[in-house]
Amino acid sequence: MNLPAEIDDPSTCPVNRRDGVTLWRQIASRLQGDIASGALKPGGRLPTEAELSAQFGVNRHTVRRALEELSRSGLVRVEQGRGSFVAEDVLDYTVEPRTRFAEWIRKHNKEPSGIVRQLREIPADRRVADALGVRSGSRVVLLERLGLADDRPVSLTRHHFPATRLKGLLAALQATPRITDALRVVGVDDYMRLQTRVTARMPTPTEAELLRMPRTRPVLVTENINVDRDGTVIEFAIGCYPTPRVQIVFEP
The missing domain is CATH 3.40.1410.10 (Chorismate lyase-like)
Structure with missing residues (x-):
């Protein structure tokens, strides 16, 4: 299956493609900010890869790379077959x-x-x-x-x-x-x-x-x-x- 093309229209894409920061890092930073602000609650399910792909105007591979980074940092846990969740306070x-x-x-x-x-x-x-x-x-x-x-x-x-x-x-x-x-x-x-x-x-x-x-x-x-x-x-x-x-x- 072909991945959706990255879109370049800044009016519909919340990531900046011209500031030298990779797209997946920008997405990871945005999600990290939502977690820190409480917009994404501990234990809550994140939007699906497809939903995040549409939200940020990128392909799913880019979204997956951002989620992998958040998972490595302990902010997100990824459960096979269930999706991604905000890590809870331990x-x-x-x-x-x-x-x-x-x-x-x-x-x-x-x-x-x-x-x-x-x-x-x-x-x-x-x-x-x-x-x-x-x-x-x-x-x-x-x-x-x-x-x-x-x-x-x-x-x-x-x-x-x-x-x-x-x-x-x-x-x-x-x-x-x-x-x-x-x-x-x-x-x-x-x-x-x-x-x-x-x-x-x-x-x-x-x-x-x-x-x-x-x-x-x-x-x-x-x-x-x-x-x-x-x-x-x-x-x-x-x-x-x-x-x-x-x-x-x-x-x-």
Whole structure:
């Protein structure tokens, strides 16, 4: 198929063909400016190559070269078969002795919020029971929550708490959305991270939908065990984080 000819009419072409700057660099600069100004939003899909070709009055090869440059610089991500998207802000999730969701998000100058997907008592399966140090089948409080930063999902976490050890926690969590506040109600005034394990895998269809991410990109999965001041395990949490938006950082 023949590519459309470059057009030279400056009244219809927003790139300057006579200033010595290559056309693809001009297009890349224009798109970079739109990203910086917010005209193109993080995570948003860019116009197709054909649409950009018509917009700038150039052939698709020129547009493709500009997108490749933006991709190399990290401003744009290109997904085979889906198109090009504005890269999203990547939040550093630093694993510390006292990692709290709201503090993590505010550290990045964003507003934290959350959506509770389920809150109930369930019998512990062996994996959860082993992590909490209870018998398999023991009652545990499950809190599943979608965490957001400026209304963009950044985590999907299932928190498990030993119901017998923390009597009244279910009611406390029903009364307050903050885990720290709910634990304080049942006598846990502080808790710390004992262990964090990190793996990666592809998201399930539900995870991809909730986290608003492509199914072709992996999620980071953390398994966290938290203990109280006496070293008693009070929480086992399994979190999923979208790699387009979150990276996990370990510091001494």
